[in-house]
Amino acid sequence: MNQLRYYVTAIIGLCIFSNFIFPWWITAIVSAICSFVFKIKKWLAVTIAFTSIFTVWSGLSLFHYLNSARNITDMISLIFSNVGSNTLILITGFVGGITAALGSWVGVNLRMNYKNA
Amino acid sequence: MKIIQCIIPVSITIFWCYFLNYPIYLKDQTIPSIGNFFSPFIGFWQNGNEPLDTKVKSIPNTQYEGQVYFDERAVPHIISNSIESAYFIQGYIHAMHRLWQMDFSTRASEGRISEIIGSKALEFDKNKRRKGLAESARRSIEIWKKNTETFTLLEAYSNGINYYINQLDYKSLPIEYKLMNYRPELWSPYKSALYHKAMAEILCGRDQDIEMSNAKQFFGNDFDLLYPEYNKLTDPVIPAGTKWNFQIPKNDSASIITNPKIITIPIDSSPSGLGSNNWAISAIKSSSGNPILCNDPHLSLNLPSIWYEQQIITPELNVYGVSFAGIPGVIIGFNKDIAWGITNAGWDVVDWYKIDWKDDYKTSYIVDGNVENIKFRIEEIKIKNQKSVFDTIKITRWGPIVYEDPQNPKFDLAMHWIIQDEFNLNELLTFVKLNKSKNYKEYREALNNFSYPAQNFAFASGNGDIAITVQGAMPIKSNQQGRFIQSGAEIKNEWKGFLNFSLNPHCLNPERGFISSANQRSTTLDYPNYYNNGDFRDYRGTLINRLISQKNLWTVDDLKNLQFNNYSLIAETALPLFIDNLDTNSLNFDEKAFVGKLESWNKNYDSSSIEATQFDIWFQEFYKLVWDEITQDTLRKYTSLPSEQTTINVMNSDPGIKYFDLIHTEKIENLGDILELSLDSATTKFKKINSKTWGEYKATHIDHIARIPAFGIPFISTSGSKDIINASWKTWGPSWRMVVELTKEGPVAWGVYPGGQDGRPGNKHYMDMINKWQKGEYYDLKYANNESDLNTNCPYKLQFIHK
Numbered sequence: 001m002n003q004l005r006y007y008v009t010a011i012i013g014l015c016i017f018s019n020f021i022f023p024w025w026i027t028a029i030v031s032a033i034c035s036f037v038f039k040i041k042k043w044l045a046v047t048i049a050f051t052s053i054f055t056v057w058s059g060l061s062l063f064h065y066l067n068s069a070r071n072i073t074d075m076i077s078l079i080f081s082n083v084g085s086n087t088l089i090l091i092t093g094f095v096g097g098i099t100a101a102l103g104s105w106v107g108v109n110l111r112m113n114y115k116n117a
Numbered sequence: 118m119k120i121i122q123c124i125i126p127v128s129i130t131i132f133w134c135y136f137l138n139y140p141i142y143l144k145d146q147t148i149p150s151i152g153n154f155f156s157p158f159i160g161f162w163q164n165g166n167e168p169l170d171t172k173v174k175s176i177p178n179t180q181y182e183g184q185v186y187f188d189e190r191a192v193p194h195i196i197s198n199s200i201e202s203a204y205f206i207q208g209y210i211h212a213m214h215r216l217w218q219m220d221f222s223t224r225a226s227e228g229r230i231s232e233i234i235g236s237k238a239l240e241f242d243k244n245k246r247r248k249g250l251a252e253s254a255r256r257s258i259e260i261w262k263k264n265t266e267t268f269t270l271l272e273a274y275s276n277g278i279n280y281y282i283n284q285l286d287y288k289s290l291p292i293e294y295k296l297m298n299y300r301p302e303l304w305s306p307y308k309s310a311l312y313h314k315a316m317a318e319i320l321c322g323r324d325q326d327i328e329m330s331n332a333k334q335f336f337g338n339d340f341d342l343l344y345p346e347y348n349k350l351t352d353p354v355i356p357a358g359t360k361w362n363f364q365i366p367k368n369d370s371a372s373i374i375t376n377p378k379i380i381t382i383p384i385d386s387s388p389s390g391l392g393s394n395n396w397a398i399s400a401i402k403s404s405s406g407n408p409i410l411c412n413d414p415h416l417s418l419n420l421p422s423i424w425y426e427q428q429i430i431t432p433e434l435n436v437y438g439v440s441f442a443g444i445p446g447v448i449i450g451f452n453k454d455i456a457w458g459i460t461n462a463g464w465d466v467v468d469w470y471k472i473d474w475k476d477d478y479k480t481s482y483i484v485d486g487n488v489e490n491i492k493f494r495i496e497e498i499k500i501k502n503q504k505s506v507f508d509t510i511k512i513t514r515w516g517p518i519v520y521e522d523p524q525n526p527k528f529d530l531a532m533h534w535i536i537q538d539e540f541n542l543n544e545l546l547t548f549v550k551l552n553k554s555k556n557y558k559e560y561r562e563a564l565n566n567f568s569y570p571a572q573n574f575a576f577a578s579g580n581g582d583i584a585i586t587v588q589g590a591m592p593i594k595s596n597q598q599g600r601f602i603q604s605g606a607e608i609k610n611e612w613k614g615f616l617n618f619s620l621n622p623h624c625l626n627p628e629r630g631f632i633s634s635a636n637q638r639s640t641t642l643d644y645p646n647y648y649n650n651g652d653f654r655d656y657r658g659t660l661i662n663r664l665i666s667q668k669n670l671w672t673v674d675d676l677k678n679l680q681f682n683n684y685s686l687i688a689e690t691a692l693p694l695f696i697d698n699l700d701t702n703s704l705n706f707d708e709k710a711f712v713g714k715l716e717s718w719n720k721n722y723d724s725s726s727i728e729a730t731q732f733d734i735w736f737q738e739f740y741k742l743v744w745d746e747i748t749q750d751t752l753r754k755y756t757s758l759p760s761e762q763t764t765i766n767v768m769n770s771d772p773g774i775k776y777f778d779l780i781h782t783e784k785i786e787n788l789g790d791i792l793e794l795s796l797d798s799a800t801t802k803f804k805k806i807n808s809k810t811w812g813e814y815k816a817t818h819i820d821h822i823a824r825i826p827a828f829g830i831p832f833i834s835t836s837g838s839k840d841i842i843n844a845s846w847k848t849w850g851p852s853w854r855m856v857v858e859l860t861k862e863g864p865v866a867w868g869v870y871p872g873g874q875d876g877r878p879g880n881k882h883y884m885d886m887i888n889k890w891q892k893g894e895y896y897d898l899k900y901a902n903n904e905s906d907l908n909t910n911c912p913y914k915l916q917f918i919h920k
Contacts, residue, residue, distance in 0.1 A: 024156040033129075034888030060157035072292065072879025076161050079296070079826035091874045092162070095137065099152070102130040108809040109123050 007038040028103030035107025049104030057096030159288035181205040186911035193873040206275025215442035254310035274445035278304035312443035321570035324467035328757035395459035395575040410577040412458025416852040421876025434553035456857035462571035466535035470605030524699040540568040573634035585632040586623040608630040656840035681893030702893035724812030739795035768779040867895035
């Protein structure tokens, strides 16, 4: 249980921190490292990575939307066939979530491969 | 198997990250990098953030010092101990609020838009390069460099812009860069010169030589009647009766090409009707006893707005007004002692010459019997994700060959445009000097550096002087020269130099107590030098002069209302003729009701007026039918129509003229028939559009400069129309309204423009002034005398300090 808690904390904390410095795809690398280090079952690790980063990215975009980005989001929504701000927030969440999940999948497989070697 | 278990997720992850990290190019569409664009850390979500997120922010730099106070509309008030530092700060602030606009506009002038949006901009880029805007900008820079004082200021301004650009990372890029996936270029004085050329293209890049040549060919002997050079309605900028104490030596008249058939070269020029109003009333016409100056330049309505508002305070000057983001200083504005405003003079300074080729290879041509060789300039046009295109531009002694007629391969036209001439003048110095001028003498001295685009510079000073100068280089021409396409085979068709600036039309403290201009002719026909119509407009100037003359004393509110005046002189002159010449007995119920409404109309083009829509539709239907000889023949689309004014004059003076007959009917129609037919179609059309109000029917829209619909305003209901003082049309209108009263205590001013200070879409100051602009209301312009006036009124402050 502790492993799980540490894993979630690490993946969220490191992703937020690293995204302020490195390009967006650092999310995949951070997830891979966390999934490699913490011994979580394969699909659980992937699911948690997806859920955590989906929440971070969509939550942060919701925060921006509510605080300062309402107008620009509405304009961007118009550019993307008027999909609406909710959809843009969801897309943002999915971009982050899928990236983290893929990274996590890599990390788990590398760990399993390393353990079996 | 185990390795494959690793390779598959690694490959998919790398592919996913790679795919989302780069933009996707689909023919001429670019989908931005999804990963970057959607990232809440750096993507578009960050573009809602304010640049000024703290009350006081410091900008450490190596050279320049000063403060900027931003008022509640984000208007910066720049305070510095040196003008150089002030210009650095102005550059920084322009970039902070308008970087993308500055960058995009100058790339457009240079013909480099294909680099950003792909091959769909290729023809646009070719056109800019053939016209030679970049060439002209490079020449200007060499001249500007000679005045080290102003060039230092220009460099300081560029340094300010570049200081801002160098701070930018992806996160802080304006949204347009993220969408189109490119980065800003560093600024240089050359780019400011490009901006000057772009304005020249808008303001003096217009001509009617081809249209007029076609009209002359078509109308033959009736041409002079239908295209008079001077209309009886015209009330020129310089009052009639002004004596001109100089003469121009008589020159050989220019030889005009008589084209055997319609010339079908599509000319790309700025929309007709762009213009401006300015006027100043002296103390004797002002109810407060203070001179008052007003100006509203009519330009394309775009977002970000063309103008940027600011105040600059240094020990040498204290100036407030609007500038172009891209050019330092203040272009239209006021200081403690004077106010000035600008309208376009509208002279024709673009002439076309038919080249007499020596052979089919088009490498040499004949002038006065001698063979001259073409010079070639090869332009590489880079295109996004495609191979470059090379355009070979042929340059003649007259100028570049800009257009070639595909219908007529030997009919090539070379263009002589004033920006190709060298004047050894520093236009920037005009505004540097004007910004600190204290009186009429200094205003005149400042203008001596301004060559083009020719402008009507209205002036008022606190000591009571009012003046207007039509400033710009005026080509010396023989009668009718430059009105039509000329032969390029004769040297006599060259311009004969330029008039000395001291001979330009100007006027100081006229007896009538006011000066004004609204893009009408500068003078009556007795002016010694011939100049012809680039895009003169008569109605606004005539009405402004009539209204100001009619009333003895004017208040500031009266003058604000005059800027928003929607009265139509076209309706005043045409509607009684329409009704008088109409056989009302033959009208049906709908037509009677239609005419009945118009009979009681106040002739104001208010946005809520239904009658304005009715009249406008009727007039346009009538106009099309009268000139059906041209409008119904697509071949003749490059022929200029006689003006609305001429049409009304002909109705009045020559109602039996043959042009009222429709060419496609057997019957011989007269004026009454045409009015009836046009009323019939107007009534039907009016019903079809569900009786829209004028604002709905006109449907003004304010587009984003790059035509991204989401960043523009697709519809805004506005009053006014073409040839009305409140000259607001579908895509252009009053781009800045300013009223300045020069009181003994200093200037008191009001202003508004259709947009906002911050050019970044989504920002709260992106379009915050539009509501007031639409209603004809104004903001008080906060002219601060010193820093203490600003401390209490401005929510944000930027400090530029030494590192």
